[in-house]
Amino acid sequence: MTVSRFHIPQQDHSPSAEQPAALRSYGWASAVPGPSLLIFGAVHGNEQSGTHAIRRWIERFESGQVRLKRGRLTMVPVANPKAFIKNEREGDRNLNRNFVPQAQPQNFEDHMVNALAPLLESHDALLDLHSYSGEGRAFAMTGPLNNTGTLEPFARQQEEEAFAKAVGLPIIVQGWLEVYEQAVKASGGALRPEHGIGTNEFMRSRGGYAITVESGSHEEPQAIEVADRCIAGVLALLEMADVTVEPVAQYTTHHMRQVFMRQSADDRMQKEWQNFDPFRQGDLLATRADGSQILAPFDGCVIFPQPDAAVNREWFYLAQTDRS
Known part of the structure; x- marks a missing residue:
């Protein structure tokens, strides 16, 4: 089948169409040995394209239209049932922060971490499907380069990069946790290191590899098509199903390098920055409440701008760009 020709079926996409009382996963295992792949949707409850x-x-x-050729496949369409029913980002808290198993869970998301962590630990690769508010382009996020450091040691960079390219999105963002560590140090205690640990970081800490896909705007039907194609791409890459996908001619990788925190409610950005807006070294990016200017330290682009960020929270990130 040709995945690029899929269309959205006529069905009820409202959050009330299904109200799962508990976490549900769907799994298939082939008699032929192969990789184990895990796919999450709705880690954030209002991000439902996945x-x-x-x-x-x-x-x-289930219908036999596609069969598993090798390995093991597990899908979790709703990773955060409470938030999904509410059609809100969180149930009690952000499931994709502090994704660390708890001996004494204190809230709903703690219980979900405890339920989802064994799935992550028993698979090789994770595709975590998200969406975002507002307009913008779809992209994939990868982790660190291979390293033996203490923050996020990693040895599967090549596999993860191939995984990211397989989803068929021309934009890749790399290096989240390294830059988030800068935010933790600059927050004056408002942020904690474990807040940077999400599903991907936990997966890497258990020897696997993972990517997050931001498939587009929450309310845009095309985001479902993007997520659909992403699943097809990784199944094709891992030779787990007979699917046909069209390759991307060129990839742009944005390496996250620096974060700026909002220090005052009177701090102002130079303009309404959007994801991936480019800048040149020396350009004025923002002005502090005291009049001091934030100038671009290198050529690059803005990542995750939050003009209304709270004081001592991440205001915007900067990235350098490579094309291949």
Whole structure:
């Protein structure tokens, strides 16, 4: 089948169409040895494009339209049922922060971490499907380069990069946790190191590799198509199903390098920066409440601008760009 020709089925996409009382996962195992792949949707409850795409693939496998050729596949269409029912980002807290198992869980997301962590530990690779508010382009996020450091040691960079390219999105963002560590140090205690640990970081800490896909705007139907194609891409890469995907001619990788914190409610950005807006070294990016200017330290682009960020929270990140 040709994944690029898929269309959105006529069905109820409202959060009330399904109200899961507990975490549900769907799994298939082939008699032929191979990799183990885990796919999450709705880690944030209002980010449902991945959920709808996963449900399509569940139906394809269950109906026999697609069969698993090798390895093991597990799909979790709704990783955060409480937030999903509310159609809000969080149930009690952000599931994609402090993704660390708890001996004494204090809230709903703690319980979900404890339920999801064993799945992560028993698989080789994770595709975590998200979306975002507002307009913008879809992109994939990868972790660190291979390293033996203490923050996020990693030895599967090449596999993870191939995984990111397989989803078919021309934009890749690399190096989240390294720069988040800068934010922790600059926050004056408002942020904690474990807040930077999400599903991907936990997966890498257990010897696997992982990417996050931001498939587009929450309310944009095309985001479902993007998530659908991403699943097809990784299944094709890992030779787990007979699917056909079109390759991307060129990839742009944005390496996250620096973060600026909002120090005062009167700090102002130079303009309404959007994700991936480019700048040149020396350009004025923002002005502090005391009049001091933030000038671009290198050629690059803005990542994750938050003009209304709280004081001592991340205001915007800067990245350097490579094209291949």
